[in-house]
Amino acid sequence: MIASDSTAAVRSWRPAQVPIRVGLIGLGHVGLGHHVPALLALPELVRVVAVADPSPGRRALTARALDLDGGSVHETPEALLGRDDVDVVDLATPPHVRTALAIEALGQGRAILCEKPIALTPADGLAIAAAAAASGAPAAIIHNWLALPEIVAARDAIAAGCIGLPEIAILNLLGVEDRPGSSGWQPNWRHDPAIAGGGVLMDMLHVVYVAEALLGRPFRRVSAEVLARTAGAPVEDIALCRFEADDGMALVNVGWGVGPGGIAVSGPDGRIEIGFEGGGTGPFARLQSVRLTRRDGRVEDRTPPLPPADGSIDVRVKETFREFFERLAAGQPPAATALDGVRALEATLGAYASAATGRTIDLPLASDDPVHRRGLAGLAELPLAPGGAIARQGIFGIGSGR
Numbered sequence: 001m002i003a004s005d006s007t008a009a010v011r012s013w014r015p016a017q018v019p020i021r022v023g024l025i026g027l028g029h030v031g032l033g034h035h036v037p038a039l040l041a042l043p044e045l046v047r048v049v050a051v052a053d054p055s056p057g058r059r060a061l062t063a064r065a066l067d068l069d070g071g072s073v074h075e076t077p078e079a080l081l082g083r084d085d086v087d088v089v090d091l092a093t094p095p096h097v098r099t100a101l102a103i104e105a106l107g108q109g110r111a112i113l114c115e116k117p118i119a120l121t122p123a124d125g126l127a128i129a130a131a132a133a134a135s136g137a138p139a140a141i142i143h144n145w146l147a148l149p150e151i152v153a154a155r156d157a158i159a160a161g162c163i164g165l166p167e168i169a170i171l172n173l174l175g176v177e178d179r180p181g182s183s184g185w186q187p188n189w190r191h192d193p194a195i196a197g198g199g200v201l202m203d204m205l206h207v208v209y210v211a212e213a214l215l216g217r218p219f220r221r222v223s224a225e226v227l228a229r230t231a232g233a234p235v236e237d238i239a240l241c242r243f244e245a246d247d248g249m250a251l252v253n254v255g256w257g258v259g260p261g262g263i264a265v266s267g268p269d270g271r272i273e274i275g276f277e278g279g280g281t282g283p284f285a286r287l288q289s290v291r292l293t294r295r296d297g298r299v300e301d302r303t304p305p306l307p308p309a310d311g312s313i314d315v316r317v318k319e320t321f322r323e324f325f326e327r328l329a330a331g332q333p334p335a336a337t338a339l340d341g342v343r344a345l346e347a348t349l350g351a352y353a354s355a356a357t358g359r360t361i362d363l364p365l366a367s368d369d370p371v372h373r374r375g376l377a378g379l380a381e382l383p384l385a386p387g388g389a390i391a392r393q394g395i396f397g398i399g400s401g402r
């Protein structure tokens with residue numbers, strides 16, 4: 001039983017030196033495109049001493065970006081983990097290989113910074129948290145959407161009591177771009193349930209932890225339905241979910257496509273609305289406004305400084321990394337831990353379990369629940385709702401649609 005992964009042992013972990021020596025594993029779009037610039041932006045705190053990726057092209061591009069010599073650039077994660085000069089392992093691989101690497105690194109006494117989702121199954125996520133607790137090394141999850149300026153602005157207004165206790169959050173992300181992975185590996189991995197652990201909802205699991213943060217209390221139950229555009233598709237293209245917390249609910253609608261976007265959260269004293277250009281889905285569409293409407297009808301503009309209109313998408317990895325490394329250097333536990341990652345994963349998988357069975361699912365999942373133990377694969381052990389899309393369309397390779 002793991003009570004917490006921010007135990008006294010983790011709190012006493014310190015890097016051997018500052019700048020902290022980092023090894024980066026996984027040099028794809030997020031590794032090279034977001035982690036490398038975030039690490040380079042912290043020269044006083046961080047030094048990248050080694051990188052690893054099976055793709056020669058990604059290794060070459062990253063070596064150039066970081067000005068690393070050949071001895072610091074590895075083909076396998078095992079070679080990087082065999083070094084004795086890495087204090088923090090930054091895991092930016094696809095999800096299916098991360099658990100073993102995280103547990104190995106933590107067992108060696110190194111801290112980890114892990115991309116989302118924490119793992120493919122809650123059981124694996126808890127094993128990562130247990131390894132952190134056992135070794136005393138911190139395990140952080142990258143929940144970078146909490147640093148998006150519109151989410152910060154909304155949470156600041158909520159914390160200041162502007163709307164009262166949030167009752168309803170509505171998060172529409174029905175215009176998510178279906179972006180392939182980098183061409184050096186398997187660009188279509190987000191459509192392979194064995195690698196990705198789900199479809200668009202798992203890819204956009206960000207919206208699950210953001211919804212919970214807006215409500216400010218944990219989800220207790222979830223009901224959902226999913227849809228695939230073509231029969232026999234391996235994963236869902238659309239997911240509509242209702243997450244229930246104590247005295248509050250979040251409607252979370254996610255889809256690859258061109259549907260509507262926007263976020264609203266309301267309480268007894270007012271509402272906050274976040275809009276994106278053209279009614280699109282942030283952060284793929286540019287932020288347009290954050291508006292607070294008080295109970296008496298007064299409207300306040302709470303829009304933070306707008307991002308540049310150059311088409312780039314800044315998902316605030318730099319801010320997330322700065323916070324992580326500053327806390328690490330100060331001996332403080334991560335702001336978002338492996339257990340936070342497990343909670344978001346469990347809520348997401350609970351939505352799939354609801355879609356599969358046609359029932360409302362209690363959260364957290366029981367430890368003997370097949371979905372807790374096996375993730376998506378555990379759905380096959382549940383009584384499928386025959387009319388539901390998962391059984392009908394054979395999504396995730398289960399049901400009669402296959």
Ligand SMILES: NC(=O)c1ccc[n+]([C@@H]2O[C@H](COP(=O)([O-])OP(=O)(O)OC[C@H]3O[C@@H](n4cnc5c(N)ncnc54)[C@H](O)[C@@H]3O)[C@@H](O)[C@H]2O)c1
Nearest residue numbers: 026027028029030031053055093095097115116181182185
């Ligand atoms: N936090 C965010 O905002 C954000 C944004 C994008 C992606 N992500 C997450 O980051 C992860 C990677 O996504 P991506 O878009 O960079 O994918 P990608 O396909 O572009 O890159 C994956 C990289 O991992 C490498 N790789 C594959 N197997 C490996 C192994 N065993 N060891 C080391 N490297 C291996 C591949 O060669 C490739 O370079 C995913 O979990 C994704 O959900 C997070």
